[in-house]
Amino acid sequence: MKRRAILKSAAMAVAAFAAFGAPEARAEWPERPITLIVPWGAGGGTDAVGRIFANLLEQELGTPVNVVNRTGGSGVVGHSAIASAKPDGYTLGVVTVEIAMMHWVGLTDLSYEDYTVIGQVNFDAGGLMVSTDSPYQTAADLIAAIKAEPDGTFKASGTGQGGIWHLGGAGWLLSEGVDPAKVPWVPSEGSAPALKDMVAGGVDYVTSSLAEGRALIEAGKVTPLANMGEERLDIFPDVPTLKEATGSDWTIGVWRVIGGPKGMPDEVVNKLVPALEKAYNSPEYKEFMDGRGFGMQWRPSTEAYEFMKVNDESFGEVMKKAGLAK
Amino acid sequence: MDIMLQAIGLVFDPQVLLVILFSGAFGMFMGAIPGLSATMATALLVPVTFFMPPVPALASIVTATAMAIFAGDLPGALLRIPGTPASAAYTDEAYAMTRKGQAELVLGVGLCSAVIGGLFGALVLTFTAPALAEFALKFSSFEYFWLACLGLTSAAFISTDVPVKGVISLMIGLLIATVGIDPTAGHPRFTFGSVELMGGVNFIPAMIGMFAVAEVLRSVTSTAEPVKVKFGHFGNVFRGVGGVLLRYKKNLLRGSVIGTLVGALPGAGSDIAAWISYAVSKKFSKEPEKFGTGHVEGIVDAGASNNAGLGGTWVPALVFGIPGDSITAIVIGVLYVKGMNPGPTVFLEQPELIYSVFVTFFLANLFMIPLGYVAIKSSTQLLRVPRNVLMPIILMFCIVGTFAINNTVFGVGIMVVLGLVAYVMEENGFPIAPAILGLVLGGLLERSFMTSMIKADGNLLAFFERPIAAVLGIITVMIWFSPLVLRMRRKGASPAGDV
Amino acid sequence: MKFNDAVSGVFFILFALLLFYLTSDYPGLYGQAYGPDLFPRLIAALMGLSGVVLVFKGAREWSVIPGVTMADWMRSPRHVGNFFAVLLALVLYILLSDWLGFIITGSAVLFGLMIRLRGPAYWKSSILIALLTVVVIQFFFGQMLRVPLPWGLLENYAW
Numbered sequence A: 001m002k003r004r005a006i007l008k009s010a011a012m013a014v015a016a017f018a019a020f021g022a023p024e025a026r027a028e029w030p031e032r033p034i035t036l037i038v039p040w041g042a043g044g045g046t047d048a049v050g051r052i053f054a055n056l057l058e059q060e061l062g063t064p065v066n067v068v069n070r071t072g073g074s075g076v077v078g079h080s081a082i083a084s085a086k087p088d089g090y091t092l093g094v095v096t097v098e099i100a101m102m103h104w105v106g107l108t109d110l111s112y113e114d115y116t117v118i119g120q121v122n123f124d125a126g127g128l129m130v131s132t133d134s135p136y137q138t139a140a141d142l143i144a145a146i147k148a149e150p151d152g153t154f155k156a157s158g159t160g161q162g163g164i165w166h167l168g169g170a171g172w173l174l175s176e177g178v179d180p181a182k183v184p185w186v187p188s189e190g191s192a193p194a195l196k197d198m199v200a201g202g203v204d205y206v207t208s209s210l211a212e213g214r215a216l217i218e219a220g221k222v223t224p225l226a227n228m229g230e231e232r233l234d235i236f237p238d239v240p241t242l243k244e245a246t247g248s249d250w251t252i253g254v255w256r257v258i259g260g261p262k263g264m265p266d267e268v269v270n271k272l273v274p275a276l277e278k279a280y281n282s283p284e285y286k287e288f289m290d291g292r293g294f295g296m297q298w299r300p301s302t303e304a305y306e307f308m309k310v311n312d313e314s315f316g317e318v319m320k321k322a323g324l325a326k
Numbered sequence B: 001m002d003i004m005l006q007a008i009g010l011v012f013d014p015q016v017l018l019v020i021l022f023s024g025a026f027g028m029f030m031g032a033i034p035g036l037s038a039t040m041a042t043a044l045l046v047p048v049t050f051f052m053p054p055v056p057a058l059a060s061i062v063t064a065t066a067m068a069i070f071a072g073d074l075p076g077a078l079l080r081i082p083g084t085p086a087s088a089a090y091t092d093e094a095y096a097m098t099r100k101g102q103a104e105l106v107l108g109v110g111l112c113s114a115v116i117g118g119l120f121g122a123l124v125l126t127f128t129a130p131a132l133a134e135f136a137l138k139f140s141s142f143e144y145f146w147l148a149c150l151g152l153t154s155a156a157f158i159s160t161d162v163p164v165k166g167v168i169s170l171m172i173g174l175l176i177a178t179v180g181i182d183p184t185a186g187h188p189r190f191t192f193g194s195v196e197l198m199g200g201v202n203f204i205p206a207m208i209g210m211f212a213v214a215e216v217l218r219s220v221t222s223t224a225e226p227v228k229v230k231f232g233h234f235g236n237v238f239r240g241v242g243g244v245l246l247r248y249k250k251n252l253l254r255g256s257v258i259g260t261l262v263g264a265l266p267g268a269g270s271d272i273a274a275w276i277s278y279a280v281s282k283k284f285s286k287e288p289e290k291f292g293t294g295h296v297e298g299i300v301d302a303g304a305s306n307n308a309g310l311g312g313t314w315v316p317a318l319v320f321g322i323p324g325d326s327i328t329a330i331v332i333g334v335l336y337v338k339g340m341n342p343g344p345t346v347f348l349e350q351p352e353l354i355y356s357v358f359v360t361f362f363l364a365n366l367f368m369i370p371l372g373y374v375a376i377k378s379s380t381q382l383l384r385v386p387r388n389v390l391m392p393i394i395l396m397f398c399i400v401g402t403f404a405i406n407n408t409v410f411g412v413g414i415m416v417v418l419g420l421v422a423y424v425m426e427e428n429g430f431p432i433a434p435a436i437l438g439l440v441l442g443g444l445l446e447r448s449f450m451t452s453m454i455k456a457d458g459n460l461l462a463f464f465e466r467p468i469a470a471v472l473g474i475i476t477v478m479i480w481f482s483p484l485v486l487r488m489r490r491k492g493a494s495p496a497g498d499v
Numbered sequence C: 001m002k003f004n005d006a007v008s009g010v011f012f013i014l015f016a017l018l019l020f021y022l023t024s025d026y027p028g029l030y031g032q033a034y035g036p037d038l039f040p041r042l043i044a045a046l047m048g049l050s051g052v053v054l055v056f057k058g059a060r061e062w063s064v065i066p067g068v069t070m071a072d073w074m075r076s077p078r079h080v081g082n083f084f085a086v087l088l089a090l091v092l093y094i095l096l097s098d099w100l101g102f103i104i105t106g107s108a109v110l111f112g113l114m115i116r117l118r119g120p121a122y123w124k125s126s127i128l129i130a131l132l133t134v135v136v137i138q139f140f141f142g143q144m145l146r147v148p149l150p151w152g153l154l155e156n157y158a159w
Helices: A002-021 A045-061 A073-083 A139-148 A164-175 A191-199 A210-218 A242-246 A266-280 A283-292 A301-321 B002-011 B014-032 B038-049 B054-071 B073-079 B085-099 B103-136 B141-158 B163-177 B203-221 B241-247 B249-264 B270-284 B297-320 B326-337 B344-349 B351-384 B387-406 B410-427 B433-455 B460-464 B467-493 C005-022 C038-060 C077-100 C102-118 C120-144 C152-157
Strands: A034-038 A065-069 A091-096 A115-125 A127-131 A222-227 A253-261 A296-300
Touching (some): A034 A045, A034 A073, A045 A065, A045 A266, A045 B326, A073 A253, A222 A242, A253 A301, B002 B014, B014 B038, B014 B054, B038 B326, B038 B387, B054 B073, B054 B326, B073 B103, B085 B433, B141 B467, B163 C038, B203 B433, B203 C077, B249 B297, B297 B344, B387 C120, B433 C038, C005 C038, C077 C152
Antiparallel strands (some): A115 A253
C-alpha cells in the first residue's frame, strides 16, 4: 500500500533527524537561545522590564533571549512555568512579589525556595491615594476618620483579594491599631481599574504604588497622601512617607527579580550575575525606569534571595493577622 | 493647527508610510485568518515595535488593528468562521447572504461601513477625547453591571426560534467564564488541581474552538455536496453598496455613535459594541423578521460599530492611562515604553505625537478601502480552494493562533474540547453566538456585580442610586419586560398564539 | 448525533446538580452571605430550570422525535473516519509538538489530514502544501513575530 510506504519514509526521516539532533558534546553555556518567562501580560510593567533585560542580556551573552508571556491565575501559571523548567540556564524568568504571597493563600506550594535567584532589579513602594474630591486630603485625617466612623464606612481597593496592595492596606491599618475588617476590601483587576473606580466615587482610597497613579495624579483627579517606602520618591518629592505622615512604621513594596528554576549549575549563575549587573547599570535601563517612574534597586543573587525570604516571612505574619492566609 | 501640520509631517514620512502599508497588510492577514485576531496582532507587534521610534510604532498598531477588525468579516461571511470576536455578532447573517450569492455585497457593505465607522471614531477621538474620557470616568461598578446586563440582553435578540436553548447556550458561556481564580475571594473554581486552568479559559482559544474547529468537523463529516456559492459580478465589490448605505444611513450613524461610546467605556471595546449595535438594529428595524435570513441592515450597524469602537477605546487609554479593551491595555504599555506616559499631560508635552496617532487613524481607515478591496477579491478566491485542502490549513492556523495566546499547547486543548462541545450543541439546535457573548461578558458581569454588592453591603437598591446607573438600569429592566408585555397583548389578540 | 430535547434537558438538570455539588465547599466572603459560589450557582439554577423546560418540550415531541437520532454521516465509515482523524490530529499535535517540534508535528498532522480527506492519490501535492504551510508559519510567526513555536528535535537547526 502506498500510504504505508509514505508513512514509513516519513518516520525514517524523523528518526534520521533525531539521530542527527542528538546533543553534541556539551559546549559552554550559552550555546543556544535563552527563554525568559514573564508571568504577566504583554505591555504591562513586568513585561517591559523583562523585554529590556532580554535585549540587554542578549548583547551581554551574545545569544538570543526570547520573552515568553505566560499569564493568568494571578501569576501562578507563569511562576509555575519558571519553577518547573529544566534548570539548565536556558529558561529564566521574571519572578515578582506575588511569589511571597500566593503560597500563603493556598493557591500553590511554590515559594522563593523553588528558584535560583540571579538578582533583584526593581523595588516600588506602595502608596496611599484618594480622589481629589475626598474630604480627607492627608493621611492623618484619613486614618482619624477611619478610627472614628463605624465599621464598613470606608472601602479600599487596589488589587484583587489577597493581592499585594490588599496586604499593603491591611498592614497599614494593623500598624495604626485598626482591625483590617473595618475597611472592606473591594477587589479589582489591578491598580488602574481601582483608581478609576475611586475617581468615579466607588471606593474611598487606593493603596497601589504612586507610579501607577501618575497619569491621574497629574490630571488632578487623584491626590497622593503618602508612600509606603523608607524614603520619599524622586518623582513625587512633595509626598511624605507614611512614617512622616502618620508615624506608622509600616512599609511595603513590589519587587521584581530575575531568576530561574532551582538547581541551576554554578557556572551558569556565575556568568549570569555579572551579566545582569552590567545590564542593570546600563543607561538604557535607567532611562526606561526613570521614564516610567519605577524604582531602581539592585541586589545580587544571595542578597536578593535573603531579601525574598525576609519578605516572605513578614508577609505571612501580616496575612495571618489580617485573615488573608489560609 | 501648527501641531496638526507637524503631526501630518511626522506621519507622511516615507518610512512611516511603509510601516503603515506593511502593518495594514499584516492586520488584514491576521483578521482574515480564522484563529488569529486583532488583539493577537497587537500582542505580536509588541516585540517588533519595542525598538521602533514612537510614531511608526503606534502607527503600526493603529493600522493593524483597524484592518484586522474589518478583515474578521471575511472568513465570517465566506466560511461562517469569524476572523475576530468583533465579527462574531453577525457571522450567521453574513454567511446567509453569501449563500444567497451576495458575498461581494455583504463584504463591500462591511468594508464601507467599517471605513465610515472608523473615520467617525477617529473624528470623535481627535476632537472630544478629553471630554469623553471625563464622562467615562463616571462609570463605577454599578454602571458596568448594567452595561453588562444590557449586553447580555442582546443575546435575546440574536437567539433562535427556541429561546430556552439560547438561554442554556448563554449559561454555558457564562459558566466557562467562571473557570479560574474567582474575582472577589481569589478562590480557584473548577480548576481540578490544574495550574493552567487557574488562568481561566482564555476567550480566544474558546472562540476559535467553538467556531473554527466545530466548522471543520461539520465540513469533514458533511455528506451533502458542499454548498456551491454563486459568484456575482466579479470585480464589482462596490456594486450596490452605495444604495444599501444610502438606504441605511441612519444605521451607519447609529452604529458609529454606539460603537464610539461603548468603546470609550473602559473594559468594553469593539466586540461588545458590535453585539449591542446588532441588537439595537434588530430592535428598531422596520423588518426585524428578516434578521438572520441574510439581511444586510444589521451588518451596516455592527460593521460600523466595531471599527468606530476602536477609536473610542483609545480615549480613556490616552487621557487617563485606563485601557478601553484588551488591545489598548497593550497599547498603554507601548506608550510607556516610548516615553509617552498616558495622561492629560501628554497632550501638553508631546501633542505632535498624540496628533500623529490621530492622523494615523484617519489614514489607516482611508487606506482600508484599497487594501480591503484587494483582501475581498483575493479571499473570495478562497472559496475555490477545495475544502479538503482549506480545512486542514485553517486548523493549522488555529493551532498556532491558540498557542500564541499564552505560548502553551494547553490553549490548543481548550480549543479542541470546546470545538466538540460546540459541534454537539449545533447539532442539537443550541445556537453558539449566545455562548460566545456569555464568555465575553461573564467576567465583567460577575466582577461588577460582586464588587457592587461589597460596596453596597448587599443593598440591591444601590444599583439604582447613582444617576447613570439608574438610567441604564431602568432601560435594561424595561427591555427585559417589553417582550412579556408585547406577548400578552398579542395573546389577547390571537388566543392560539403559542410561541 | 441529535438527541430529543428531553434527553438534553435531563443532561442539563444533572449537570446543574453537579455544579451545585462542585461549588459546595467554596469559602465564604468575610461574613457576607455570598461568595465565589454565588455566580456558578445562579448559572446552574438557570441551566437546571431551562433543562426542565426542555424536558417538557421534548416529552411532547417524543412520539415524533426519538431519544437519539444518528446523524447521516455516522453510518458512513468514511465520514466517521474523517471526524476522528481531525480529533486525532489535534490530540497528536498537543502530545507531540513539544518533543518533535512544530515543523515535524505540524507537517505530519497536515499531511496526514490531507491524505485522509483527499485520498492517497494526491500525496505529492499534499506533501508540498503541508511543508509549505508549516515553513511559512514558522518563518512568519516563529521568526518575524517571535512566537516561541517549539523546535523540538530540530533544536540544533533552529534559525
